[in-house]
Amino acid sequence: MEYMDQILLKAQTLIEALPYIQKFNNKKVVVKYGGSAMIDENLQSNVIKDVALLKLVGMKPIIVHGGGKEITSWLKKLGHESKFVEGLRVTDDMTMEIAEMVLGKVNKNLVQMVEKLGVKAVGISGKDGATLKVEKKLVNGRDIGLVGNIKEVNIDLINTLIDNDFVPIISPIGLDDNFVSYNINADDAACAVATAIGAEKLVFLTDIEGVYADPNEKKSLISVLTLDKADELLASGFVGGGMLPKLKNCVDAVRNGVSRVHILDGRMPHCLLLEFFTNKGIGTAIIHQENLFDNEIGTC
Numbered sequence: 001m002e003y004m005d006q007i008l009l010k011a012q013t014l015i016e017a018l019p020y021i022q023k024f025n026n027k028k029v030v031v032k033y034g035g036s037a038m039i040d041e042n043l044q045s046n047v048i049k050d051v052a053l054l055k056l057v058g059m060k061p062i063i064v065h066g067g068g069k070e071i072t073s074w075l076k077k078l079g080h081e082s083k084f085v086e087g088l089r090v091t092d093d094m095t096m097e098i099a100e101m102v103l104g105k106v107n108k109n110l111v112q113m114v115e116k117l118g119v120k121a122v123g124i125s126g127k128d129g130a131t132l133k134v135e136k137k138l139v140n141g142r143d144i145g146l147v148g149n150i151k152e153v154n155i156d157l158i159n160t161l162i163d164n165d166f167v168p169i170i171s172p173i174g175l176d177d178n179f180v181s182y183n184i185n186a187d188d189a190a191c192a193v194a195t196a197i198g199a200e201k202l203v204f205l206t207d208i209e210g211v212y213a214d215p216n217e218k219k220s221l222i223s224v225l226t227l228d229k230a231d232e233l234l235a236s237g238f239v240g241g242g243m244l245p246k247l248k249n250c251v252d253a254v255r256n257g258v259s260r261v262h263i264l265d266g267r268m269p270h271c272l273l274l275e276f277f278t279n280k281g282i283g284t285a286i287i288h289q290e291n292l293f294d295n296e297i298g299t300c
């Protein structure tokens with residue numbers, strides 16, 4: 001490509017971002033960060049740069065992070081096997097202790113990376129400021145240990161941080177009424193936070209292209225899922241593993257007023273920028289039926 005063409009293309013990309021920058025100015029957006037994009041250092045640095053850019057162009061990003069793979073790896077080092085029921089980690093006392101330690105480390109690493117880019121960040125867990133109040137979560141009546149179901153989100157601390165120009169970075173640990181610590185699925189935490197603070201948009205970064213109608217068939221990637229279709233898919237048995245709580249959460253978030261929910265492939269460099277600032281429809285968007293013909297679907 002000629003030098004001038006390259007320059008024009010760059011200018012065009014910046015101009016294309018203009019309406020999106022205006023639209024999301026001052027809006028709260030929640031990024032759920034988990035999966036492989038957390039393990040690979042290059043991808044991690046891209047994600048953090050993208051979030052810093054969202055903040056610097058006037059949005060109010062909030063990161064809710066996971067770290068499931070790191071928890072599993074530390075448990076393995078300690079000779080402790082990881083078990084999951086419907087995508088949720090069975091959490092005994094030792095698992096709880098390790099999960100809290102690992103998520104604390106992940107949290108402060110993220111703070112460090114954001115601060116390094118000159119953007120103010122504060123890392124909290126759901127325990128701080130009683131942000132995430134939980135009760136024990138039962139899966140089909142089954143007790144899977146110290147796994148929390150979020151009863152209440154106290155948004156005071158999050159709002160205080162945002163009002164003081166910080167990016168809140170939240171790890172999925174909560175307290176019950178007796179001040180016992182619980183491990184929370186990070187997708188549950190992101191969904192609850194996005195709903196409670198009235199986020200304009202909730203984006204899940206994961207380690208797969210999006211939602212497949214059939215996970216064994218790559219061509220079956222779904223770019224737009226209405227709530228009805230999402231319910232059908234959840235009942236079909238074709239959604240499993242960690243995608244199950246994720247998709248259920250997306251549906252809840254849309255039903256509870258978050259206008260735009262997206263599942264994106266965190267392995268794709270700068271997928272957040274592409275999603276926020278361009279009209280490239282990537283990943284899977286979960287939407288209300290009535291927004292199906294909204295020409296912004298798949299764009300923002």
Ligand SMILES: Nc1ncnc2c1ncn2[C@@H]1O[C@H](COP(=O)(O)OP(=O)(O)O)[C@@H](O)[C@H]1O
Nearest residue numbers: 034035206208211212215238239240241242243
């Ligand atoms: N229908 C489906 N579409 C996409 N992914 C699916 C589906 N069913 C099961 N999965 C699995 O869910 C995984 C995503 O969940 P998970 O690994 O827990 O993500 P994260 O760690 O980002 O929260 C995918 O890697 C895939 O193996």
Ligand SMILES: CC(=O)N[C@@H](CCC(=O)OP(=O)(O)O)C(=O)O
Nearest residue numbers: 034035066067068088089185186
């Ligand atoms: C109860 C439960 O499953 N908690 C999760 C919390 C971390 C998480 O959700 O991390 P990802 O988003 O990276 O998967 C766990 O222990 O793995």
